[in-house]
Amino acid sequence: MARSYAENALFVSALALTFGASGAQAQDTFAYVTHAKGDPFIQQMIDGAQAAANDLGVTLQVAQQEGGSPEGQLKLVQSFVNTGVKGVATSVPGDSMVSALNDIVAAGVPLAQFNILNPNVTAPYVGEKSVDSGRLLGKIIVEKLGGASATGKVIIGNCFPGFPVLENRAKGVQESLAVAAGLTVLGPFDVKVSAVENYNRWEQLYAANPDAIALIGLCAPDIASLGQLNASVGDKFVAGGYDLTELNLKAIKEGHAYVSLGQSAFVQGYLPIALLVNAAKNGKMTEPGFYNAGTQVVTADSVDMANGLPSIGFDELMAMSADPAATAAYYKPWIDTLTLDMLNAAPQPVSAESE
Numbered sequence: 001m002a003r004s005y006a007e008n009a010l011f012v013s014a015l016a017l018t019f020g021a022s023g024a025q026a027q028d029t030f031a032y033v034t035h036a037k038g039d040p041f042i043q044q045m046i047d048g049a050q051a052a053a054n055d056l057g058v059t060l061q062v063a064q065q066e067g068g069s070p071e072g073q074l075k076l077v078q079s080f081v082n083t084g085v086k087g088v089a090t091s092v093p094g095d096s097m098v099s100a101l102n103d104i105v106a107a108g109v110p111l112a113q114f115n116i117l118n119p120n121v122t123a124p125y126v127g128e129k130s131v132d133s134g135r136l137l138g139k140i141i142v143e144k145l146g147g148a149s150a151t152g153k154v155i156i157g158n159c160f161p162g163f164p165v166l167e168n169r170a171k172g173v174q175e176s177l178a179v180a181a182g183l184t185v186l187g188p189f190d191v192k193v194s195a196v197e198n199y200n201r202w203e204q205l206y207a208a209n210p211d212a213i214a215l216i217g218l219c220a221p222d223i224a225s226l227g228q229l230n231a232s233v234g235d236k237f238v239a240g241g242y243d244l245t246e247l248n249l250k251a252i253k254e255g256h257a258y259v260s261l262g263q264s265a266f267v268q269g270y271l272p273i274a275l276l277v278n279a280a281k282n283g284k285m286t287e288p289g290f291y292n293a294g295t296q297v298v299t300a301d302s303v304d305m306a307n308g309l310p311s312i313g314f315d316e317l318m319a320m321s322a323d324p325a326a327t328a329a330y331y332k333p334w335i336d337t338l339t340l341d342m343l344n345a346a347p348q349p350v351s352a353e354s355e
Contacts, residue, residue, distance in 0.1 A: 028058045029058065029059040029083075029085045030059070030085055030089070030277065030280075031060075031061045031062070031080035031087070031088045031089070031090075032046060032060060032088075032089045032090075032272070032273065033062075033063045033064075033077050033088065033089070033090040033091070034046065034064045034090075035065055035068045035073055035091045036064065036065070036067070037064035037065070037067075039221065040220070040245035040247065040321075041265055042064065044245070044266065044327075045115065045265045045268050046062055047266070047269060047328075048265060048266035048267065048331075049062070049269035049270065050269070050324070051266070051269070051270055051331075052270040052274050052277075054328075056277050058273075058277060061080065061085065063076040063079075063080070068163075069093075070095075070096045070097045071094075071096060073090065073091070073097065074096070074097045077097075077100075077101070077104070078100065078104075081104055081107075085109075086109075086110065086276070086280045087109060087111065087112070087276030087279060088104070088109065088276070089113075089114055089272035090111070090113065090114070091116035092113050092116055092121055093160070095118065095120070097118065098118055098120045098121055101123070102122050105123055105285055110275075110285055111276075112276055112286065113125040113126070113272075114126045114127060114268045114269070114272045115127055115263075115268050116163055116164075116165055117165055118164070119164075122285075123285070124272075124286045124288055124290075124291060124347055125289070125291065126267065126271045126272050126275075126293055127165065127263065127268060127290075127353065128165075128292070128293055128295050128353075129292055129352070129354075130164075130165045130168035130353060131171055131172040131175075132172060132355065133169055133172060133261060133263070133295050134169035134170060134172020134173040134174075134175070134218075135172035135173070135175055135176050136176075137172070137173055137176075137216065137259070138172060138173035138175065138176025138177050140240065140299075141214055141240045141258075141259070142176055142177060142183075144240075144258055145180070147180065149180065150182060151180070151183065152183060152211070152212070153183075153184045153185075153209055153211060153212040154177060154184070154212065154213065155189070155205050155206070155209060155212050155215045156173060156185065156187035156217075156218070157187060157191035157201065157202060157215070157216070157219075157222060158187070158189070158191065159192055159198060159217070159219035159221060160193060161190050166218050168353075168354050169218045169242075173216060186212075187205075188218065191219070191225075193221060195221050195224070195225070198222065198225045199225040199229065202215065202217075202222070202226060206229060206233070206237075212237055213237055214237055214240070215229075215238075215240075216241060219241070219242060219243075220242060220243040220248075222241040222242065223241040223242070223248035223251050223257050223260050224247035224248055224251055226241065226251070226256075227251025227252070227256035228251070228256070230251075230256040230257065231256045235256060239251070239256065239257035239258055240257070240258055240259045241257070241259075242261050243261075243262060243263065244260060244262040244265070244298060244317065246318065246321045248260050252298065252299065252300050252314075253314065255300065258299060259298065259299045260298050261295055261296060261297055261298075262295070262296030262297075262305070262306075263294075263296070264293035264294045264296060264306060264307060267293040267307065267334070268293050270331070271291055274338055274343060275291075275343060278343040278344070282344075286343075286347075287347060288350065289347025289348055290347055290348040290350050290351075290352045292352075292353075298317065300314060308333065308334065309331065309334060310333065312330070
């Protein structure tokens with residue numbers, strides 16, 4: 001049976017802090033700061049971070065910045081640092097955060113990035129290979145449309161224009177769509193991140209282009225919106241996008257969306273906290289670089305969860321999408337790969353994220 005992190009005696013004994021059986025003390029607190037609030041995908045990452053805290057016997061504090069404001073998110077990070085947390089994991093949605101985050105690292109507070117990368121921050125990053133992920137999504141959509149001979153309009157939507165990871169996804173999608181010279185690609189258009197605004201933007205785009213044969217979203221809310229829209233018009237287009245939330249999977253199961261790529265939300269929650277705890281134990285920063293969280297591919301007929309995880313059926317995945325405990329149990333084989341050697345090894349160069 002796979003061991004949980006807390007049961008890995010080598011790892012726990014090597015940490016040699018006051019974690020685990022002795023109970024977490026106030027100074028054994030780590031923070032996790034996100035760029036959106038209320039989104040199911042964001043919650044899946046938080047659940048992964050909490051699973052790491054549970055396994056390692058530390059306290060986790062979470063803050064969510066509504067609307068992706070980098071200035072607001074930086075204030076949340078700084079507030080945690082001022083209270084004396086031992087490390088902070090944060091996404092980095094804007095350049096305005098970089099200087100202050102680097103000052104935090106220089107002051108000796110471990111920092112890790114997740115989900116939204118800024119390569120100028122001197123801290124490790126956990127996320128997907130963004131351009132390559134986009135290439136894969138575009139390839140799957142092109143194949144569904146008929147391959148190189150496909151013709152028609154394809155609309156791309158981006159909920160956070162300007163975010164490097166999302167711009168990279170768009171670049172990869174467009175690369176793959178280009179193999180079909182008969183496809184006309186429109187966008188990427190700003191489709192906003194809130195569920196209501198997201199649906200309204202997609203509805204407007206489709207109303208202006210009712211002959212579109214595929215709609216592709218780059219963000220977590222898109223599949224749910226596209227599935228609802230497709231159902232309302234009689235399933236006239238191919239819908240594809242990102243993340244394995246309960247609503248996204250429901251849209252696929254009901255036949256209103258075709259494919260969704262997961263970016264391993266659990267890994268993007270768990271691994272940053274594990275890196276921070278290990279850095280706190282070592283008394284030094286984790287080396288800046290890239291940790292590939294893995295890309296998952298889900299259609300109604302196929303589920304690939306990446307990271308060497310066990311095969312799973314679509315109905316099992318749907319049940320797990322709303323069950324943090326079941327998700328943590330499912331990821332135990334991956335958790336057991338997080339040995340001290342792995343955590344102390346140099347990561348890939350940051351440039352590998354966007355290759």
